[in-house]
Amino acid sequence: MSWxxxxxxxxxxxxxxxxxxxxxxxxxxxxxxxxVIGKVHRLGLSNRSGGGTxxxxxxxxxxxxxxxxxxxxxxxxxxxxxxxAEPEPEKxxxxxxxxxxxxxxxxxxxxxxxxxxNEISPEAxxxxxxxxxxxxxxxxxxxxxxxxxxPVGDPATPDFWFCGLPVQAGKxxxxxxxxxxxxxxxxxxxxxx
DNA sequence: CCCTGATTCGC
DNA sequence: GCGAATCAGG
Numbered sequence: 778m779s780w781x782x783x784x785x786x787x788x789x790x791x792x793x794x795x796x797x798x799x800x801x802x803x804x805x806x807x808x809x810x811x812x813v814i815g816k817v818h819r820l821g822l823s824n825r826s827g828g829g830t831x832x833x834x835x836x837x838x839x840x841x842x843x844x845x846x847x848x849x850x851x852x853x854x855x856x857x858x859x860x861x862a863e864p865e866p867e868k869x870x871x872x873x874x875x876x877x878x879x880x881x882x883x884x885x886x887x888x889x890x891x892x893x894x895n896e897i898s899p900e901a902x903x904x905x906x907x908x909x910x911x912x913x914x915x916x917x918x919x920x921x922x923x924x925x926x927x928p929v930g931d932p933a934t935p936d937f938w939f940c941g942l943p944v945q946a947g948k949x950x951x952x953x954x955x956x957x958x959x960x961x962x963x964x965x966x967x968x969x970x
Numbered sequence: 971c972c973c974t975g976a977t978t979c980g981c
Numbered sequence: 982g983c984g985a986a987t988c989a990g991g
Contacts, residue, residue, distance in 0.1 A: 779983090780982085797973085797974065798974075809985075810975090812983075812984050812985085813984095814977095815976095815977095815982090815984050816982090816984085818975095818977080921971090922971080923971060923972055923973095943973090944972085945972080945973065946973060946974070946990095946991045
């Protein structure tokens with residue numbers, strides 16, 4: 778397969794839409810994701826401009842050493858990683874409070890934040906509902922590093938299970954559940970005084 | 971282990 | 982120009 782004008786155009790389009798290289802390669806057919814990435818670079822649109830997703834602006838390497846001489850001493854340049862001060866409220870796994878049970882939470886204690894009690898995008902919820910039909914229904918011990926750890930059901934009930942669908946990129950949940958687990962930010966100023 | 975993009979280099 | 986192999990990371 779060659780990069781016809783048509784295919785290049787589709788490549789540009791999909792890349793602009795934030796599609797992954799593998800996705801694009803699959804769509805195009807006859808090429809691998811490497812080919813796509815290589816082409817993207819050659820086209821000079823390596824950076825997804827326009828406020829895309831994670832735009833990696835890799836700083837220029839001070840020493841573009843050749844591959845021939847790279848023993849093991851990896852000169853680590855300075856890492857100007859800005860200190861992220863994001864108080865992201867990560868929800869602990871398996872701490873979902875069963876609404877039906879009554880004696881698990883000590884009396885007088887404030888309830889831990891429940892994700893389901895929040896106002897989540899209806900679309901995200903629908904996505905979750907849909908995804909839960911396909912869930913693998915894993916038990917706690919079946920969970921691995923790459924299975925979605927989203928709990929479903931009442932922990933005090935036989936039909937309690939974890940989503941178990943493949944997670945993505947180090948996140949604890951699958952794509953759908955990440956959507957509801959990590960709230961952007963909202964409905965926090967109800968503490969209006 | 972799955973995925974992602976980035977880079978290199980023989981072709 | 983092309984893309985597999987490799988690198989680097991989530």
